[in-house]
Amino acid sequence: MSVTIYDIAKQAGVGVGTVSRVLNNHPNVSVKTRERVLKVAHDLNYQPHAFAQGLARNKxxxxxxxxxxxxxxxxxxxxxxxxxxxxxxxxxxxxxxxxxxxxxxxxxxxxxxxxxxxxxxxxxxxxxxxxxxxxxxxxxxxxxxxxxxxxxxxxxxxxDNKAGAYAATKHLISLGHERIGMINANPISPPAQHRFEGYKAALIENGLPFDEKLYKSSKIMKYDGFSREAGYVSMIAMLDLPMDERPTAIFVSSDVQAMGALSAMRDHNLKAPDDIAIVGYDDIELAQHIGLTTIGQPMYxxxxxxxxxxxxxxxxxxxxxxxxxxxPKLIIRETCGYRKTEAVSVTNHQV
Amino acid sequence: MSVTIYDIAKQAGVGVGTVSRVLNNHPNVSVKTRERVLKVAHDLNYQPHAFAQGLARNKxxxxxxxxxxxxxxxxxxxxxxxxxxxxxxxxxxxxxxxxxxxxxxxxxxxxxxxxxxxxxxxxxxxxxxxxxxxxxxxxxxxxxxxxxxxxxxxxxxxxDNKAGAYAATKHLISLGHERIGMINANPISPPAQHRFEGYKAALIENGLPFDEKLYKSSKIMKYDGFSREAGYVSMIAMLDLPMDERPTAIFVSSDVQAMGALSAMRDHNLKAPDDIAIVGYDDIELAQHIGLTTIGQPMYxxxxxxxxxxxxxxxxxxxxxxxxxxxPKLIIRETCGYRKTEAVSVTNHQV
DNA sequence: ATAATTATTGGAAGCACTTCCAATAAAGTA
DNA sequence: TACTTTATTGGAAGTGCTTCCAATAATTAT
Structure with a gap:
């Protein structure tokens, strides 16, 4: 039906083997025949059949x-x-x-x-x-x-999720926060686990205690708890703490959760960074729009x-x-209060 | 190398034609042989070769x-x-x-x-x-x-972009607005053109004048002007109007542009819907998060x-x-002021 | 029981390529 | 010039499948 190497072979007066050779740039075909074949192929508007090639080459x-x-x-x-x-x-x-x-x-x-x-x-x-x-x-x-x-x-x-979480938490520490909470997704997710490890490590290594009460993980299964809803309920739970036990800053394990957390804060008339500083994770498109400080990953x-x-x-x-x-690297925007000089680059830290 | 219909044929003591027939559920093969072949195929863990099939079937x-x-x-x-x-x-x-x-x-x-x-x-x-x-x-x-x-x-x-734009504009009208502007993307884009048509039609058909000054289209080429930046500069231009000539509501041709427009408003200490009501278009994920009233499309x-x-x-x-x-259909959220009873469904309107 | 149908079956040909081998042509060597 | 060696070349075989045709087997009708 459509043009094949047999058509080319006939038209150019050569064998199909030769046609195949010129089409695949194999050596050992004289320049005159090569050119002739190429011309015929072009004139006939030849296109190789992908499946036939695949079958023959096993690729x-x-x-x-x-x-x-x-x-x-x-x-x-x-x-x-x-x-x-x-x-x-x-x-x-x-x-x-x-x-x-x-x-x-x-x-x-x-x-x-x-x-x-x-x-x-x-x-x-x-x-x-x-x-x-x-x-x-x-x-x-x-x-x-x-x-x-x-x-x-x-x-x-x-x-490296641990390194990312470490950087996020360290950033909060370097900003002077001492009561730093974490809102995590569902711990069945490996990234959630690693982000928790990074958070904890940053606390410990910088002489801050890990406080169970400031850590909220999610039990939601949908999206492994990496959802707006999960973030919302975790933040609500966090805000249940007596005023003086509340964290002054929170590392949230994803930007979508952070969205939820932020809107929970709004519902309580609380603002970031004034009342509680927030760092997210992922640097989704949204983060830029709302000025969320977060952890970016080199996805491309x-x-x-x-x-x-x-x-x-x-x-x-x-x-x-x-x-x-x-x-991953820390991207500083507005939800933590922007203090350039104190920004920490994760590249200085080796896990 | 891997198992083919020839292997099955041999093992089952039949011809390849027969094997192919049972594998493809062709009629005219006795139930005993069919079962025998099926069993062998299963035992050998046979998988058809996609390319070979494609080649033979020309599909x-x-x-x-x-x-x-x-x-x-x-x-x-x-x-x-x-x-x-x-x-x-x-x-x-x-x-x-x-x-x-x-x-x-x-x-x-x-x-x-x-x-x-x-x-x-x-x-x-x-x-x-x-x-x-x-x-x-x-x-x-x-x-x-x-x-x-x-x-x-x-x-x-x-x-139907025109219908969507019509619905968005109509919504604004039914909310009582009379000075309704539009921020459009680059008019080289067909959707931008159609959305403009819908906006204009809604105005005219409801006895409102079309005012050039309240219409800003973009000359930006990137993403055909469907970008945050484009929305930002258009809104800035809009806010250059003297106070009393400003629109009280704006239909923006996409949600991302609306994001830009909203942040331009923020920079001028203006809020939606209090100062200017905003309708977007597209219903991107973001729209939900920021409560943007917009036009949704049945993408799935x-x-x-x-x-x-x-x-x-x-x-x-x-x-x-x-x-x-x-x-498309109107999705009412917060950037226009939520007045449920006056919501207009686009399905009532035939372009 | 015999002829006429009809239901199964095997296997060749074809799908459009690549690749290998043997054959021929060209070039190099003595 | 005759003999090697090397560069081209044609075409068969192979890739794993489908499909068609002829052949055989099983049924049915007479």
């Missing part, structure tokens, strides 16, 4: 990405990095979005994307991996790289790097597993 | 989506609709993101996605189409469906429907072109 030139939709802004930025990088390499992206943390859908996506001849490799994003994950997929024929999640046995690109870069890691893995299947961790 | 079972990244939340929601629908149909999504409105990248994406054997069809999102688009792609072998953009010659799913539904349209087109290539338009 799809596409990589699959499984991403939870709710990661939202993170998702978008990382994806952009991935795509910009991947285009330069001639690969395509097969997208598998995940609604909520639906294990069944995850399974089906994973199965599909690791199916023979569909993609060369799979990237998993921000996923809490099932217990049997490693055992099940370790020996699958597809490279798997983890982005923003971790497992010892797979290549991963992560961001992570995307770019993760493609690089995937390609490495594709060309060297037996290389040893690597783990790369990015350091 | 990829994937559809390509070209989406500008900056559409952000819209992008995400529509995509979710698409994917939920498409999964039930056994298709995959190939994603081509667009950075800004880069015509060159658009061209290359389109070329790639319409390449033989890569995808069965292409969906284009929120794109200002180049002039030579129709001429160039009308007779390409791939179905193309347009989402949130329009061209006479291609199937499209859009949302659009995604679902667009897949449906694509499938129709795939099964009937010569059917006539269809255009579907969704009616």
């Amino acid at each position: 799809t030139n596409t990589i699959a990405a499984i991403i939870p939709f709710f990661t939202n802004y993170f998702f978008l930025e990382v994806l952009q990095g991935i795509q910009d990088k991947i285009l330069t390499l001639g690969y395509d992206i097969m997208l598998y979005g995940l609604n909520e943390n639906d294990p069944e859908q995850f399974e089906s996506h994973l199965l599909r994307s690791t199916q023979k001849g569909r993609a060369d490799g799979v990237m998993l994003f921000s996923l809490r991996l099932p217990d049997d994950f490693a055992e099940k997929y370790k020996h699958v024929n597809h490279p798997i790289v983890l982005v923003d999640c971790f497992h010892q046995d797979f290549d991963s690109i992560t961001v 870069e992570m995307g770019v790097l993760s493609v690089g890691r995937m390609l490495d893995r594709l060309t060297n299947r037996n290389g040893s597993v690597t783990h790369t961790s990015f350091t | 990829t079972n994937t559809i390509a989506a070209i989406i500008p990244f900056f559409t952000n939340y819209f992008f995400l929601e529509v995509l979710q609709g698409i994917q939920d629908k498409i999964l039930t149909l056994g298709y995959d999504i190939m994603l081509y993101g667009l950075n800004e409105n880069d015509p060159e990248q658009f061209e290359s994406h389109l070329l790639r996605s319409t390449q033989k054997g890569r995808a069965d069809g292409v969906m284009l999102f929120s794109l200002r189409l180049p002039d030579d688009f129709a001429e160039k792609y009308k007779h390409v072998n791939h179905p193309i469906v347009l989402v949130d953009c329009f061209h006479q010659d291609f199937d499209s799913i859009t949302v 539904e659009m995604g679902v429907l667009s897949v449906g349209r694509m499938l129709d087109r795939l099964t009937n290539r010569n059917g006539s072109v269809t255009h579907t338009s969704f009616t």
